[in-house]
Amino acid sequence: MELPFDNSFAALPDAFYTRVPPTSVKAPKLLAFNDDLAKLLGISKADDAELAQIFSGNFLPQNADPLAQLYAGHQFGNFNPQLGDGRAILLGEVIDTNGVRHDIQLKGSGRTPYSRGGDGRAWLGPVLREYVVSEAMYALGVPTTRALAAVSTGEDILREQGMLPGAILTRTASSHLRVGTFQVFAHRGQVDELRTLTNYAIKRHYPEATGPMDLLRAVCTAQANLIAQWMSIGFVHGVMNTDNCAIGGETIDYGPCAFMDDFNMGRVFSSIDQQGRYAYGNQPNIAIWNMAQLATALLQLFEDKDSALEEATAIIHAMPDQIETAWLQRFAAKIGIAAPTSKDTELIQKLLDLMQTDGADFTNTFRALSGPDARDQFTDRNAFDAWATKHAERIAYLPNVQDLMNTTNPAVIPRNHRIEQMIQAAIAGDMEPFNRLMTAYKKPYTLTDPDLANPPTQSEIVPATFCGT
Numbered sequence: 001m002e003l004p005f006d007n008s009f010a011a012l013p014d015a016f017y018t019r020v021p022p023t024s025v026k027a028p029k030l031l032a033f034n035d036d037l038a039k040l041l042g043i044s045k046a047d048d049a050e051l052a053q054i055f056s057g058n059f060l061p062q063n064a065d066p067l068a069q070l071y072a073g074h075q076f077g078n079f080n081p082q083l084g085d086g087r088a089i090l091l092g093e094v095i096d097t098n099g100v101r102h103d104i105q106l107k108g109s110g111r112t113p114y115s116r117g118g119d120g121r122a123w124l125g126p127v128l129r130e131y132v133v134s135e136a137m138y139a140l141g142v143p144t145t146r147a148l149a150a151v152s153t154g155e156d157i158l159r160e161q162g163m164l165p166g167a168i169l170t171r172t173a174s175s176h177l178r179v180g181t182f183q184v185f186a187h188r189g190q191v192d193e194l195r196t197l198t199n200y201a202i203k204r205h206y207p208e209a210t211g212p213m214d215l216l217r218a219v220c221t222a223q224a225n226l227i228a229q230w231m232s233i234g235f236v237h238g239v240m241n242t243d244n245c246a247i248g249g250e251t252i253d254y255g256p257c258a259f260m261d262d263f264n265m266g267r268v269f270s271s272i273d274q275q276g277r278y279a280y281g282n283q284p285n286i287a288i289w290n291m292a293q294l295a296t297a298l299l300q301l302f303e304d305k306d307s308a309l310e311e312a313t314a315i316i317h318a319m320p321d322q323i324e325t326a327w328l329q330r331f332a333a334k335i336g337i338a339a340p341t342s343k344d345t346e347l348i349q350k351l352l353d354l355m356q357t358d359g360a361d362f363t364n365t366f367r368a369l370s371g372p373d374a375r376d377q378f379t380d381r382n383a384f385d386a387w388a389t390k391h392a393e394r395i396a397y398l399p400n401v402q403d404l405m406n407t408t409n410p411a412v413i414p415r416n417h418r419i420e421q422m423i424q425a426a427i428a429g430d431m432e433p434f435n436r437l438m439t440a441y442k443k444p445y446t447l448t449d450p451d452l453a454n455p456p457t458q459s460e461i462v463p464a465t466f467c468g469t
Ligand code: AMP
Pocket: 083, 084, 085, 086, 087, 088, 114, 115, 116, 117, 118, 119, 120, 121, 122, 239, 243, 244, 253, 255, 469
């Protein structure tokens, strides 16, 4: 079997990474393989046993150049000067059939020099969660890393919950450069490395950018669009640390992430996010905060610090409006308005307020808006009817309202209780629920499996997702 590697990150100086092979595992077994993605990447066919050997790290394919990347990061607001891939290994990069470059990374593949106290491993639950949710995000049209393979290792690992089956995820990304990759060199005052990294990031992600300030501008725009997209589908990332904030603008690191059922601006799922720093409604603020950290790092590249600071500040200060504009565009489309004006904000906000008061299901309410049953989602139906009258007036003469609504309001999203049920089944050796979810989430704008559109019953609700990944 061949992976057509074309490695660029490994050609950077040693300061950026440590070369380290994956650690072998006892009895790798292929749980899932993404044939569509493999085809896109030009990866040749192979049988399950061979795939399990490769995507467990037991067998290194030709021209792989395995390494762990160095980075730092603000975790819940506190700066950690050195993180790095503690349990992930970049095998190399592949250029897909469209000419797009992707990292191919094993996650859970053993210890590295950056593991700190960790075991370098991942357990089955988070591996399958990331597989399902990242692929669902892709199908929803959200920029994201993707899942190529999931392999169980045949080894148990220890987590808070006890001994759990180990697994390895192979993910692809347009790169794994993060805000934290810039922070580590800025913090150490390694300006040459910072400049090399900046040039590399520009070449790889934003070739039209003319320098660090332009790079900052491009990343801010990508992040503003990404956050608006998350908000528009009720997604809570859960751990928006600067080391989980990708320079390429993809969603990365599906740890304690979840989609909301009933709408609540303050929704938090991560069991360790006691302050609600990464709550649904706080995500725009955090994205801006993260971009301010990137700006701070990049400022070291400028001779004239005062004027650079002024320019970078202006870029960061433009972000609230940028997010607001992207948010309005996304949410207006969800209620059938393709070309919103600022006056539409009030109409959207009013709907969200009613939803929050009544605990209406986010996904199902928006999906129902294009039909006659939306009022069933509300307890105060008179209040909803009053809103619906205003809405009907607003969209009365607009073209393609139904189409727009049905292509922006998914029928199914990966609900937390379904993910948990899928994980429990997989632990017991049953991958059927996984396959069922993958089939449905591949076409999220079509209702192919109506049962999966149902919110959880009282006893099915999963209030928190563990960070013990
Ligand atoms: P995350 O919260 O998954 O983004 O991880 C934050 C940091 O902790 C990264 O540097 C990870 O590589 C590291 N890390 C997480 N889990 C482990 C583990 N089991 N072993 C070693 N390092 C880990």
